[in-house]
Amino acid sequence: MTAAPAAATAPKIVSPRREIWLSMRANKGAMAGLVVIAILVFLAVFADFVAPHSPIEQFREDPTNYLKPPVWQEGGSWQFILGTDDVARDVLSRIIHGARLSLIIGCIVVTISLALGIGFGLFSGFYRGVVDIAIMRFMDIILSIPSLLLSIVIVAILGKPDIAKAMIAIAITYVPHYARLARASVLTELSKDYVTASRVAGASNLRLMLSTVLPNCMAPLIVQATLSFSTAILDAAALGFLGLGAQAPTPEWGTMLADSLKFLQRAPWVVTFPGLAILITVLAFNLMGDGLRDALDPKLKR
């Protein structure tokens, strides 16, 4: 905690990483987002211990266990704090395990699309000419189809929907954003002296690409990654809701919503809580993404 006064007496040299952290800490929204994300990560990692029940166990032995309301409503019990669904599964446990699934979905989608996007962007930026035109035109085409629509189509092509296909589909629709960002940063960096210096020193193209230029292009990509983490979770839930994502009994939030639509009037809690979980998670990542953007790239500040 000695850092705060040091930062206050400005002209001291602060390491870039420290500067980002200080800027983030000053942003209340970003910190709130970070706290929520920390809780989510904790729940996801320790879901097996934190969740009171198994997410797929059906408590059929007692007939009152079907569509049991949450504890604060009449007929609720502490055994099932957020109530149960139509096949007597604990809603709270399903939501906690859903957090694990959603974070995994976010990670995988962002990793795939980031890797492909960086690859395309680097190639485009380095080799220019026909390669560049071909790649960028292809990206434009992907961008001209609304992303949710495109992922629906890709899932449809891949056959019987499941969570893996949904992740691949969503990842593909995000590639163009990363590719464009990466290309733009590569072009800016390539014109700088240090790249020329390293080229003169005999660095190979591959070395230039990966270890000289790429690290300097990461800032906008990291911001985009945090922001698309939230859209990935949202899109996966949307696909689940449409029946094109995770399939029952997987405790995916969107799928949970779709499965309980029929009980909307009789048992609102089976619909309310999974949706609330999606909203809170997505909001937390957006808050953090906004804060990170302001911290990493003051030029982009909105």
Place this chain on the structure above:
Amino acid sequence: MVRFLLTRASLVIPTFLGIVFLAFILIRLVPGDPVEVRVGERGIAPERHAQLLHEMGLDRPLYVQFFDYVNGVVHGDLGISVITHRPVLEEFLTLFPATLELSFFAIVLALAVGLPAGIFAAVKRGSLVDHVIMGASLTGYSMPIFWWGLLLILTFSVGLGWTPVSGRIGNDFFFEGTSGFMIYDAIMSDEEGAVKSAFSHLILPTIVLGTIPLAVIARMTRSAMLEVLSEDYIRTARAKGLSTWRVIGVHALRNALIPVVTVIGLQVGVLMAGAVLTETTFSWPGVGKWLVESINRRDYPALQGGVLLIACLVMAINLGVDLLYGLLNPRIRHKR
């Protein structure tokens, strides 16, 4: 000027061909060939299979098939739905007015609320109002709209009984020779209560579909306004003694609107994706719901045609916005 219009418009051609190509290979990527998809699980004799392939022109080289397909698309032939046996284009055009009507009201709502909210937040920067507006818009931006729709149904339709749960108009109304636009038809029909019924069906879906564009427009307007408000000419206008609202409403807003217009153009894609979810939630008989149903019925020609049409629509509107932008802003027009 003409040169700008032509250059910009010609850039669309490769993208259009690319979209057509994507739509073309889409059907070929589906596991099993179209004949198998069509006959389903019954199976088929190999000779009959080959014959059908020949009839459908699928035994010819791929590039010949592609040019045939492009030719068909340009002439409005998007294939025949496997389920209804009607031309895909015809099906799309029957349902499209419903989506258009919904999207229109959604974007009107988004503008009517989003613009003033953004301006207000910018003018009162740092105040409680600003924080509330920005918090609300980030929440709206993060909203799973399918769930938002269910919440609204739960509150206003089930709980309070104010609005109907689904559909476009009450069952007791029936119009002859409809235009497809329910509000217009209801106004024209002279039937008592028809307009009210149509609007009460429209209101919740409009809110749901408008939520994300509203949030985006409010955020964008605020940031554009903040940028403009710090410029010298605004200080000059203030120094001249103009009223605050004249400075904001006339001098600042005009320049702040330029980026906002672009963002509005980009919302078309968001609206189309949102329509898929909103229409599914509210059983709204538009193209979004139709596409989801096409997938569930394995009606690939319908899916192919629908996606192609929506992609072309989004492309055309983006082109329109670009051209309009060039007309409004000479700096862009003269940039090479």
